[in-house]
Amino acid sequence: MKSARPAGSGEEALIAEYFRPLATHPGALGLIDDAALLSPPDGYDLVLTKDAVVGGVHFFVDDPPEAIARKSLRVNLSDLAAKGAAPAGFLLALALPETVSPEWLGAFAKALGEDADAYACPLLGGDTVRSPGPLMISITAFGTLPRGTMVHRRGAEVGDHVFVTGTIGDAALGLRLRKEGHSSQAWQLEESAREHLHSRYLVPQPRNALAQAVRTDASAAMDVSDGLAGDLQKLCDASGVAAQIDVASVPLSPAARAVLHADPAAIDTILTGGDDYEILCTVAPERSAEFSRAAGIAGVPVSEIGRMVAGQGTAFIALDGRPLTFARASFSHF
């Protein structure tokens, strides 16, 4: 169902102008072939991840193009990091509504190229299509690691320590600030705290610097994208064990602490809200010290938040010793 536009494909002109400058990897073949080429080293596996983001669902359509570009790539980089893989490149499918301007595309492509450089994850190819619907960005990212060393969700064992990177809940609070202006009044946040939460929602900071430590030391890992509580439940289900989490140990930013001080019920948002893009992993007790040390060298803050125990399910134990219950364990678009 193709539109009868004048000759001289606009798609190729668009790709040439905005995306060819990013295609510096030899496997991209200058974006002029039907396919891209990846030559993993002998003895290596390829880790494949594909996260799509849709305007009005995963980001606000008036978010800056730079932020949308970075988020669309980084949610995939976060998956690679959690599996212990080093980025090898990505493919980009862009569904563009008519309303997208050349300026918007230029800013989007520039930021995407900067992130591709920063994370050593070059653009290898892709597809650009028109859509009557919202902007959609579907990225497939590739990582490599020595054969058989990918860290799975399954693999956690009773007694393992549970770690998370960075801080939890910032992005979900940032989203609430954005959607519910009134909260920002009730929470009485300073401007710098509001900005911190906003930026954590807008632009994830994937933990690729920790990938090697995860691969070396973790028994199971995943990234936290749909909320710590729900994602931990998935890891427990895959591993056939349970988790007991000490809520007071869950790492919070000063901004999240300020929110919690004004509104204790916000703990629900913090633990189930998602969009954290931190790494959740389990580490055998005898490897925990080594893992913490490696994380320190990598410059990634990690916190031990609980233990894997026998049974099913997860328990988040509050300061008063009672388990928290949540309105829902994780967000879902369905």
Added chain:
Amino acid sequence: MKSARPAGSGEEALIAEYFRPLATHPGALGLIDDAALLSPPDGYDLVLTKDAVVGGVHFFVDDPPEAIARKSLRVNLSDLAAKGAAPAGFLLALALPETVSPEWLGAFAKALGEDADAYACPLLGGDTVRSPGPLMISITAFGTLPRGTMVHRRGAEVGDHVFVTGTIGDAALGLRLRKEGHSSQAWQLEESAREHLHSRYLVPQPRNALAQAVRTDASAAMDVSDGLAGDLQKLCDASGVAAQIDVASVPLSPAARAVLHADPAAIDTILTGGDDYEILCTVAPERSAEFSRAAGIAGVPVSEIGRMVAGQGTAFIALDGRPLTFARASFSHF
């Protein structure tokens, strides 16, 4: 920007019900991990292709779900075939509007699974998201081949023979039938001819059976998706040579011949309309006989349609010895 739905992720339930049955490859990890795993044999390259299709742009929203499923995978399989690669698996990103029913999804997934089996291209993973826009299917497919043997668009040399598989123009005529009911009257086609053209638009028949012959014998290759004339031009540009095509040698189905008999101007649609998903390749003269023989063994009809010559551009020479000119060389959505 996540919606506050009840707990118990609908995405996981949906994936479990419709797509987990397809995830039989060990690298899919049962679709319960963040990533998939591919272990190419040592000494092999990975060929990556990503073609997205959008409802109302690349297919009609009321097309049968089985046809949409097959088309979305096969346009990618066609790229792999043209590069000489054997399918290794695919990732699926689905953006689903609210209007998609369980019955629709069931039929879509079943057909996708049948094609995955038929082409030995297993589902490895993916992402399912809600969209306020039209259905969009973004597939990334992977192929493998011995290192350094991918067939590029560049590589054609002066004197090479130009081949295409199957027949050209059927899908574009089928699309015109679908969009311009009146043509079907003017063209006075029999029902079987109309059905042939319709089905060629609806469900491509990628030429994966020819991949090995392409890899062994072709100097350059691509699949014909945007029209023979425009795609040949791209191959010429990439190779730095020109092509001279004998229009009378371009293989046509009986249905396309019938259209052309009633409406000679339809040659423009046939040669520039696209959606053929046939392979266009160039073969050195001394390898042409071997290539034709290998194609015969593979059961794929191939036709020699012209020669590569020095210079730039393409010439389609009609029976009267004069070059055809086209309203546009190929379709573009932009």
